[in-house]
Amino acid sequence: MRASVVFLLLCSSLVWGQPIPPTPFELEKKQSLPDSRTIGDYLTTLDTLSPRARLVALGTSAGGRPIQALLLSESPPFLRDFVGEPDKPTVMMFGSQHGNEPSGAEALQRLARELVAGEHPELLHRLNLVLVAMANPDGRDLRRRHNANDDNTNIDYVALQAGETRLLVEALHRFDPDVVFDAHESGIWKRVLTRELGWMTDVEAQFDVGNNPNIDGPLRDYTESKLLPELIARVSEAGLAAVRYRGEITSLDQAVSRGGLGITNLRNYAAMQGRVSILVENRLDNKGGTYATPRNIAERVRKQHLSMLAMLQLVADEAEPLLTVSRRARQQWQSAGAAGRTLWMGMSFDVNRDQPEITLPLVHFADGHQELHRFRNRDAIVTREPVTMAAAYAVTRERERVARWLASHHIAFETILEPRELLADRLEITEVRKQPEAQPGVREKVQPEVMVNREAVTLQRGDLLVPMSQPLAPLAALMLDPRSANALYQEEGWNWLQPGEFPVFPVVEY
Template structure:
């Protein structure tokens, strides 16, 4: 029987029960962290600085009071400006789309001491632009901020931003990329240039927190909040990573959205319009090909944020700029909460992500090929006693070598022939069966399980 919405079932074979307290009530965000973030993101969305000589670069969205979205050249101009202005900012090209557009990664802060790393992935779906606008203004605000609180935040936090994760889709106004593929369903197979570039960033920069910014279409009156959020539901998430992700969503981002005047709920859950009690789940499962879940399998605290794209009122229908400003402002409220959480809870975050990365070397515990934190895995979806590793023939390894490398999976020559052996005893332990076990829904190739441990 499926447990109530939002509760993680105890799998048939699993480690011990979760630590208590992960589902308690609303948590008050401490004033110091919020003050730092409020200062960092204090530049108004649509108001120009009064001193033209010191005017900050603005997005096309801001320049038109939200009447249109920022164009590709306007984005390039803004990123060039912040890169020139601030030595705390660098902009790198990390890939190229099928149609030749650049994939740019912006790095802000970090300092010289070991830093917590936050990664923002903005508008993987090209027809969901509000998250991108929030990311572009956040980049600018952080780059130009001069207050002490922001300098302190950036001295101990590295913020990475992929402001346009799907440039071809953005240009065409389509959900998918130039090949018609959904980038947010490609974080296992890595068929798209966009997902491959992002996988390399996650492998090389090992972010502690990943926020994935999206938009959704409402279904009133059951599914029509201003802002929906969700943590990774995959059962392959380390317990502490899962619980910290849920804590970020429920105790930080949702309360911050409410404080900013926006309604908020859990993504994928329809609720009764009178009692706000859950009615059914329509989205938000545990499949790891989605970034929200892939992030957790790769040891990051993950968060999905979805702003409502539909007009809320007759006024918004008459003047679309009203609704577009509301969409961006709700995303900015979520960003502020994520930055405050990262600054306030860095010790908890680092402990959770470090434990998750180290757990793979222990090489014990089940791996799940299905199920979610609110959907019990079927017995056939549980590798209760996973193999020691997988053997690949030379031909099969050649077919998936690049993808394994992008996922951070290590291998060694197989002593029994010219093939390759992929041991599970490594940080990518729970990712490997998803890629190589023939029973996994989205596996890349059929590896031969080695059970002779």
């Protein structure tokens, strides 16, 4: 209550020319976290104070809390109509998709305050920003990972079961960012690694980019070979030890790889749309430690803020090549395979034969000393079942439900109005194998054995036809094809993978 009163008094004095007020978190001397309503009030204040800011409602969460985007730009057309500029990247930044990782929301508020106050002027001169400080306000207020319906929105980008995920997908199309930045925190205390074996991880900042092998080839090459190494170098030079993302280390005898390959997460989903997509996971400190602020929250926010600033400065410096590769990818996808039309239905991590082992630092829980440990390195991406992009996909089951799902993804489709004959590759599932354990890199629960039969097919009134001539064709194909490890049918509520002729299939000619 005291913080809210002080905050309102500060805001009311702004008309008399007082400086931009601190964030609610800063007002509390970084000793407690404000709730989502207080954060929303603060973003509204920034909107009111600056002609370079505009707060846009995206919708409401499962628990009825507002989800908003704060736009920051020197461009009136961008603020008014969300129109991008030929030579200026649009960067969309998400904080706290997981409610128990709060530092991203605080760092984005701090960044917004600084920009409204005139700090980092070169950034607004060179970039348009869309800041979604609280992607999961339910989790924020409930102090938990998921939303009020217990949905993990962070891995919902195929099924779009949660309203929050649908809102964020809609926002991607509304603002059409060239860059998507997703801020997370990663805990250093693990049940087996720490409690049973006595070690904690020791990573301050780890970064990854879209790594699904079906991402536009030139875009993936640019982000993987140029942008990611440069970002890691800049953050490290700024004093925060940064590395390429290595995933969760939960035991000394496990193998390590990278961030997941599947398109159920925002990083790969956005990259499959043709956007530069970056993940950061900063350190989430142990609950039992002794820090200047609760659970070292002030230091965690500092690290997130530093990571964000380094990313924005790099994007501004890389504007010309970044815009070239990202905007071309959004218009004309080109695979890394032969003739630029190859999709890989299967993928996983395997042993890196060039570097089969890797040495990583761990910290001894009892006395804090650091020690290097060797792990098996399984970060080589292995692909299987290459398929040439079809002319279209036909859908003959639960057509209204699929139509709503396609529309939520902004994937174009046609509803057949009268019987139409076409040449298709009918897919017959001959066997469905339940995976004994999760495949490294993807959430493939079952794997179908599929036989392909090319034949003439007659679509009936009400069937759907999804053309592969559209920009989102590779994304649509990976989600619709039952052979794909990223297929919709791997998701809860879509268990269509049963022996027999499959109701969704590629169309060769129509």
